[in-house]
Amino acid sequence: MxxxxxxxxxxxxxxxxxxxxxxxxxxxxxxxxxxxxxxxxxxxxxxxxxxxxxxxxxxxxxxxxxxxxxxxxxxxxxxxxxxxxxxxxxxxxxxxxxxxxxxxxxxxxxxxxxxxxxxxxxxxxxxxxxxxxxxxxxxxxxxxxxxxHGFCSMCGVKSDQADAGWQRLCPSCGRRHFPRTDPVVIMLITRGNKVLVGRSPGWPERMYSLLAGFVEPGETLEGAVRREVYEEAGVRVGPVRYIASQPWPYPASLMMGCAGEAVSDAITVDPVEIEDARWMGREEMIDVFAGTHPEMREPRKGAIAHSLLSAWLRDEAR
Known part of the structure; x- marks a missing residue:
């Protein structure tokens, strides 16, 4: 499918x-x-x-x-x-x-x-x-x-729900407000037969996922992928391609799954961004999905990270 x-x-x-x-x-x-x-x-x-x-x-x-x-x-x-x-x-x-x-x-x-x-x-x-x-x-x-977003960002007056819930209308200045969606890149970064994963502080024990971050104003998806990976893990990324997207209503993200080829191996973690990052070989990731890896558990089902990693294991992340 x-x-x-x-x-x-x-x-x-x-x-x-x-x-x-x-x-x-x-x-x-x-x-x-x-x-x-x-x-x-x-x-x-x-x-x-x-x-x-x-x-x-x-x-x-x-x-x-x-x-x-x-x-x-x-x-x-x-x-x-x-x-x-x-x-x-x-x-x-x-x-x-x-x-x-x-x-x-x-x-x-x-x-x-x-x-x-x-x-x-x-x-x-x-x-x-x-x-x-x-x-x-x-x-x-x-x-x-x-x-x-119950108040008008232009004049501060309480706004009203409009258009069957898809807008808010200010009764004072007439400004119309629309729901927002925040673009986020989530990256399947590979180098040879290994993939880059990381974890954020406060995550449950053994929980790792693909690196991800918000797209900044005036930035392309490709640029966001390269910047976020370098900021979080110190890894340089070359070619980047889009794979698929996922609405993620926590609270208003659109996760855009991308694949990128790393051009460097060394990891330098930014502790402000993430707690840990590591390269995982394909054989290790098979153990992760089988539930037998001692340091990483299977990514959460339902999240696009799970789909991207699963597709990578099947050699279908294209």
């Missing part, structure tokens, strides 16, 4: 129907459609069940806790899809535990059936269908943008 089809949060072919967002009459018809369904979020965590993403009819009582109008996500074959933010609801108690890397707590809303829980998206992303993952990623990113 095409490489991009293996990417979590990749396009599932959802009809986003952007032409309907500015049409109030069309939106009213979609909201009234008996086939319309909502996905509910609580503080950036979607409601999920053992069957996948929970999809609620728009008249479900749990949605009464929403403080903002729903966001129109698009047209699924089964009907319109919307996202609701229920962050104003206060759970009686939390189940699970919190840590610095992943929120493992789960919340049970009294109006939802047993087992329908709000869970951290990173913990369930590989359990979702491609369509569910695309819906969840778009909803999470948009809801976080609304949460953090």
């Amino acid at each position: 095409p490489f991009e089809d293996s990417i979590t949060f990749g396009s599932s072919g959802l009809e986003r129907a952007a032409h309907l967002r500015m049409d109030p009459e069309a939106m009213a018809r979609l909201v009234a459609d008996p086939a319309a369904r909502a996905i509910a979020f609580w503080r950036a965590k979607p409601a999920v069940s053992p069957e996948g993403l929970v999809k609620l009819p728009l008249d479900h009582p749990v949605l009464e806790a929403a403080t903002e109008a729903p966001i129109f996500l698009g047209l699924d074959k089964a009907g319109p899809r919307f996202a609701y933010d229920l962050s104003g609801w206060q759970p009686v108690e939390e189940v699970g535990e919190l840590d610095s890397f992943l929120d493992r707590s789960e919340q049970q809303h009294p109006d939802l059936p047993e087992g329908h829980l709000f869970k951290e998206l990173r913990g369930v992303m590989t359990l979702l269908t491609r369509r569910e993952a695309e819906l969840a990623a778009a909803a999470r990113q948009l809801l976080e943008w609304h949460r953090t």
